[in-house]
Amino acid sequence: MSLSSHFHTRRREWLLAAIIVLIVLAVGWRAPVFLSWRNVLDIGNDSAILVILVMGQMLVLLTRGVDLSVASNLALTGMLCALAARAWPGMPLPALLLMACVVGALLGAVNGWLIMRFSLPPIVVTLGTLSAYRGATFVASGGAWISDHEIHPLIKGLPREDWLGLPALIWFALGVLLVSAYLLRWRREGRELYAYGGNPHAALYAGIPVRQRLVMAYTFSGLLAGLAGLLWVGRYSIAFTELASGYELTVIAACVIGGVSIGGGVGTIAGALLGVLFIGVINGALPVIQVSPFWQQAIAGAVILISVVLNARADRTQGRQILETPQGAQA
Amino acid sequence: MKALDTWERILIALIVLVYLGFGLGIEGFFTPYALADTTYNFSEKALIALAMALLVIGGEIDLSIAATMALASMAMGFAMQAGAGTGTMVLAALATGAACGALNGWLVTRWKLPAIVVTIGTLSLYRGLAQVVLGDQAITGYPETLVTWGNGYLGDLLDMPWLIVPIEFVVMLVAALLVGLYLHATVHGRRIYAIGANPVTARFSGIAVDRYRLGLFVFAGIMAALAAVLLTGRIGSTRPNLAMGWELDAVTIVILGGVSIQGGRGSVVGTLLAAVLLGSFTFAMGMLNVTGIVVSMVVGGLLIVAMVLPQYLRRLASRFQKPPAAGSA
Numbered sequence: 001m002s003l004s005s006h007f008h009t010r011r012r013e014w015l016l017a018a019i020i021v022l023i024v025l026a027v028g029w030r031a032p033v034f035l036s037w038r039n040v041l042d043i044g045n046d047s048a049i050l051v052i053l054v055m056g057q058m059l060v061l062l063t064r065g066v067d068l069s070v071a072s073n074l075a076l077t078g079m080l081c082a083l084a085a086r087a088w089p090g091m092p093l094p095a096l097l098l099m100a101c102v103v104g105a106l107l108g109a110v111n112g113w114l115i116m117r118f119s120l121p122p123i124v125v126t127l128g129t130l131s132a133y134r135g136a137t138f139v140a141s142g143g144a145w146i147s148d149h150e151i152h153p154l155i156k157g158l159p160r161e162d163w164l165g166l167p168a169l170i171w172f173a174l175g176v177l178l179v180s181a182y183l184l185r186w187r188r189e190g191r192e193l194y195a196y197g198g199n200p201h202a203a204l205y206a207g208i209p210v211r212q213r214l215v216m217a218y219t220f221s222g223l224l225a226g227l228a229g230l231l232w233v234g235r236y237s238i239a240f241t242e243l244a245s246g247y248e249l250t251v252i253a254a255c256v257i258g259g260v261s262i263g264g265g266v267g268t269i270a271g272a273l274l275g276v277l278f279i280g281v282i283n284g285a286l287p288v289i290q291v292s293p294f295w296q297q298a299i300a301g302a303v304i305l306i307s308v309v310l311n312a313r314a315d316r317t318q319g320r321q322i323l324e325t326p327q328g329a330q331a
Numbered sequence: 332m333k334a335l336d337t338w339e340r341i342l343i344a345l346i347v348l349v350y351l352g353f354g355l356g357i358e359g360f361f362t363p364y365a366l367a368d369t370t371y372n373f374s375e376k377a378l379i380a381l382a383m384a385l386l387v388i389g390g391e392i393d394l395s396i397a398a399t400m401a402l403a404s405m406a407m408g409f410a411m412q413a414g415a416g417t418g419t420m421v422l423a424a425l426a427t428g429a430a431c432g433a434l435n436g437w438l439v440t441r442w443k444l445p446a447i448v449v450t451i452g453t454l455s456l457y458r459g460l461a462q463v464v465l466g467d468q469a470i471t472g473y474p475e476t477l478v479t480w481g482n483g484y485l486g487d488l489l490d491m492p493w494l495i496v497p498i499e500f501v502v503m504l505v506a507a508l509l510v511g512l513y514l515h516a517t518v519h520g521r522r523i524y525a526i527g528a529n530p531v532t533a534r535f536s537g538i539a540v541d542r543y544r545l546g547l548f549v550f551a552g553i554m555a556a557l558a559a560v561l562l563t564g565r566i567g568s569t570r571p572n573l574a575m576g577w578e579l580d581a582v583t584i585v586i587l588g589g590v591s592i593q594g595g596r597g598s599v600v601g602t603l604l605a606a607v608l609l610g611s612f613t614f615a616m617g618m619l620n621v622t623g624i625v626v627s628m629v630v631g632g633l634l635i636v637a638m639v640l641p642q643y644l645r646r647l648a649s650r651f652q653k654p655p656a657a658g659s660a
């Protein structure tokens with residue numbers, strides 16, 4: 001692909017990247033501390049967990065679905081890991097990581113199974129499991145907080161680890177990015193997600209195992225939410241019922257800003273990553289230029305609206321109704 | 332059309348079960364004042380759920396409805412601080428709600444955007460604006476009239492002390508009646524069903540689809556403002572986190588009420604019954620000292636069961652009626 005045609009098809013990503021660079025330079029000009037390596041690492045650390053969640057959410061959005069339960073899944077898995085590590089202090093780190101991934105994947109698979117088996121709209125199923133998983137977190141912990149001194153040192157230590165000069169969280173995010181990129185670009189399972197999101201009926205007639213792919217997307221989203229749960233509990237060294245409450249909207253916002261279409265079938269890893277960076281840079285910049293953190297949410301909202309309006313202009317295709325059931329699943 | 336379908340009958344049975352079960356089980360539940368208290372739990376939520384039902388039947392959704400409540404309540408607070416009377420304050424709230432709804436509707440119709448994305452954006456925007464303006468402050472000191480509207484009984488208003496019916500409950504009933512008449516007894520209501528069932532066909536059959544959509548969003552904003560006026564009067568203060576998370580409660584009520592999330596199906600009676608069921612259930616669990624989060628877990632489970640069950644029954648029924656078609660599950 002020539003450079004100019006690359007520019008044309010990827011115009012959105014380049015535009016977003018340019019905007020991010022502009023913001024970084026403008027803020028750095030007013031407050032040079034913003035450009036320091038320390039601050040860059042801070043923003044990277046803050047964005048790492050969001051990257052992990054966004055990759056899972058993106059897979060689900062590609063199938064015309066949505067996973068509203070990610071933040072609740074994160075809280076429940078994080079809580080269960082913290083409880084397990086408290087009960088059995090001898091647990092090695094790989095066992096904890098495995099547990100987080102398995103529990104998260106199971107919770108995600110429940111979503112996928114309900115959606116696939118009963119042809120239910122994803123938004124309603126995950127709305128239900130959003131409440132259910134959050135409540136289960138309360139039941140599991142008895143409503144108590146697991147505070148700093150009760151969190152296993154291995155869990156607390158993990159996000160503070162430094163490998164080759166980069167924080168462990170960033171390595172985790174990079175690993176997840178690579179796996180997702182491999183899945184979506186070079187694996188047939190990943191390409192099939194795009195095909196299904198683009199046209200569910202055509203995908204079914206083309207012989208794509210539609211139900212397995214749907215369950216796969218939700219399971220993957222759950223797995224990553226579980227992993228993020230363990231990392232979140234470690235990073236903030238606390239586990240409680242309201243952990244990351246409402247974070248699912250930030251995850252979806254990052255996807256939407258990054259150009260992942262909520263109507264399915266459209267979206268790139270690079271775009272989603274830029275969406276996360278955008279949110280990370282804004283959140284990092286506000287305190288530096290002494291804007292009240294109360295602005296964060298309002299700005300995020302305005303950015304979502306502007307980017308979807310720009311998207312609509314770029315595509316000129318009609319916004320699809322996202323409340324449709326995954327139709328291929330009914331057959 | 333039939334006024335009561337199977338689904339509504341199930342809801343009524345469940346409500347009777349909740350009231351009887353908890354009424355016999357909990358001491359003091361069957362006193363008039365406790366019964367009146369149960370209605371506070373759902374009156375305001377039912378108001379926004381009614382508007383949400385219209386939207387969902389029409390194939391749209393409004394997740395910013397609770398954030399709109401926060402902004403409307405804030406507008407009311409500022410009107411009060413500027414020295415306005417109660418009437419002007421309520422007008423300010425309603426105007427703000429209508430403006431919020433109009434922005435949603437404009438974005439959805441003008442730019443052909445999916446409502447869920449737009450309203451996730453405006454949810455952030457409206458809630459964020461309330462936080463920016465109010466910070467960690469609260470507006471208090473609302474006039475007596477508003478407090479009465481939020482907390483009082485109809486009997487006090489009409490000078491009939493035996494009439495222990497909360498004013499909020501009456502407002503909700505009147506709103507439900509009007510919305511019900513509009514949806515089920517006018518051509519406009521039929522058109523909303525048509526739009527929800529198939530917007531393209533509806534457009535081709537001459538329905539001004541976008542005008543209805545815009546109108547529904549504005550209506551949702553106004554209902555949110557009305558709910559905000561009552562809620563603000565009841566709790567007596569405006570905070571940026573007013574009605575936080577109620578959008579999900581409203582969607583839950585609507586789905587539990589038998590409205591199809593794909594649009595084109597549902598009734599006002601079902602929505603109202605679901606609001607009563609959820610509200611009384613939550614209240615009773617509260618009297619039993621069950622934590623809110625556990626109740627919401629049960630509600631989340633109910634939501635899924637409510638969707639799985641009809642499908643399952645339908646599948647069972649079709650198995651008895653005709654042999655299963657080859658190759659399909």
